[in-house]
Amino acid sequence: MKQIYFDNGSTSFPKAPGLGEAMGKHIDYNGYNISRGGYSKAYSLEGEIIEAREAVCRLFHCDDVKKVIFTPGATIGLNMVLKGLLKRGDHVITTSMEHNAVVRPLAQLEAKGVLWSRAQCDEKGRLDPQEIRKLIRPETKLVLAIHGSNVCGTLIPIEEIGRICRENRIFFCVDASQTAGSAVIDMQKCNADALIFPGHKALLGPQGIGGMILSRTMAETMEPLFSGGTGSASHREEMPELLPDKFQPGTLNIPGIIGLKHALAYIEKEGLVSMMEKKKRITDAFLEEVGNMKGVRLIGLPAGDDRCSVVSLDFVDQDNAEVAFRLENEFGIMTRCGLHCAPHAHKTLGTFPQGTVRFSFGCFNTITEIRFAAGALNRILCG
Template sequence: MDRVYLDNAATTFPKAPGVGEQMKYYIEYIGSNIKRGNYSTASSAEEVVFDTREKLCRLFNFKKPENVIFNMNVTQSLNFLIKGLLKPGDHCIVSSMEHNAVMRPLMQLKKTGVEFSRIPCDSKGRLNPEDISNQVKHNTKAVVITHASNVCGTILPIEEVGSICREKGLLFIVDTAQTAGILDIDFERAKMDALAFTGHKGLLGPQGIGGFIVTDNVADIMEPLVSGGTGSLSDSEEVPPFLPDRFEPGTLNLPGIFGLNAALSYLEKEGIENVRRREMELADMFLKGLHDMKGIALAGLEGIEGRTAVISIDFINKDNAEIAYNLEKNYGIMTRCGMHCAPSAHKTLGTFPQGTVRFSFSHFNTQKEVEYTIDAVKKVIRG
């Protein structure tokens, strides 16, 4: 095979059908900004943007399209949420499986007087929600957790955590980078206060477009990190108080939103449950192919229950980076090796500092590709 792409946890490839065409259509035939002009192409662009907000509301079971905020990606969204909500003297709770998109903003805020506690997950990446209650302090303001690990695919119990947060009066912020478009995510049922998403992973859209969803209560207390022109209230130098303008200064990535709109249409047509079923069939096939294979250690859960199709392997007594290089050079198999921007997760899983080689599947992959990859892994182990 010329190419087997198994790095979908980093960014999906291929994208959903129609994504590129929609982006090209905007650039070649629309081209206008939104909220600035009253001419027809500006109105056409605004319609697509609003339709994309509505599609995201349907996907996440949220009722207010104006509370869907667009920006570049989930990292930017988490920075907006964490830095916009936490003040000196506040305390935050996270899991030990968090990506640096959560941890680096918190480490920055720690220097200003913001505290955080890290809830230890077990060696498979599983979180016990009850452990959160034991870490709540008088100044605890929020819980921020990933929905699923980008290292090993373990899913965290966000609905149970959300219930605890609601009971304790804590803000609940969820990072859906690895699950949006793959798992059923219900904003209301999980009792979230904010949800961060990105377009280029499970949503099958282009890079450079993402965002967050917030309740009105969170929007009222959240400080905008970036401000500027919005096309609204242009006679005032104050930040607009209403959504989405309060958190959407400057020009949006409109080609990206057009592409994301096409991707969301595809997901609505295919159905999230069908996408997940196909991905997990491939993951199950891969995991069974690895079973009893000598010279490797699997990070995380051994079966398909409680996980996504993200699978990490530590090649024992071998250089994982060299293994990943050989898989690509000799077999055309593209993986992701190293720390995956989640050192705390690797420490939890026992794969720090060597990291792992990560194989992450999309429903666009095939059984033939999985069989080929299993055979290639056997060959690189033999050296």
């Protein structure tokens, strides 16, 4: 039975062509360290890491490679921002669509005296930026917003939120977990002080690598969540202030960075906008197919420019988990069922506690697969 992968919101598959070969070649022939060796191979490898930072800067319109901090993933980056920036008495504003990668660290910080509020989104996952403005207090230090919902795909207006934050001198952090590689993100236009991204989703890189881009002011204000050797300022017992070293102790996931660099090169070659347009065509085709199916409730927005390629369905007369099980076992279609680590988003959308069946599409999916999935759903719904 042919397998069809519709879980790109969890991790992309397949990855960028040649990714495994590029990582394997590094491990087999160039598996040295950086900032720890005074020999030519180490210097050459450090040049490749800089090239990876340059590719990240081009993608997100960042003006300085030193502001790119590599992390093991978006969750670690979000923890580093929240726990490195906030102190007792500080106030944070998030949205009602946030992932547990934001909510759980904030729950920990709340126990230590950090205050936080949720700006309420509507039943389609949309946020009126004025809801952010209403929640601002004198002690508000940070606004953190997910850019694209991992549950229903609705996009949050980050440029408008960024303007509000800049007017009120509040730090702004964008969680681009679902949109890095699926949307044009310009750090300058959205006035972001921190942009958090995973490497393994729409950027088509390997698991275990991601990053954050920090404004100079954000980097100066944050305390490092982790500390240790950096290969720089080794005579000091304190962490160095220079970037990216301040937030990158220990040995980096160099094979992961090499893989990410390879994936970013593939995206540049294919063209980000071209890949976005293909995913939009696929998503719109799926939305058209399921739009008139009886017993199916579309969660979030219909086809349009204000959503990404994540679609959630609620099967009114059937158990969602059973539908997902049958899709895989009878038709080879892999989806994700449940609450998607975002229970409050489901409460906002009216799908708590049952959750949804999530279909998330990537640039390697096809219209043929979409039509096959629609036929499978019709057969399941008919008995």
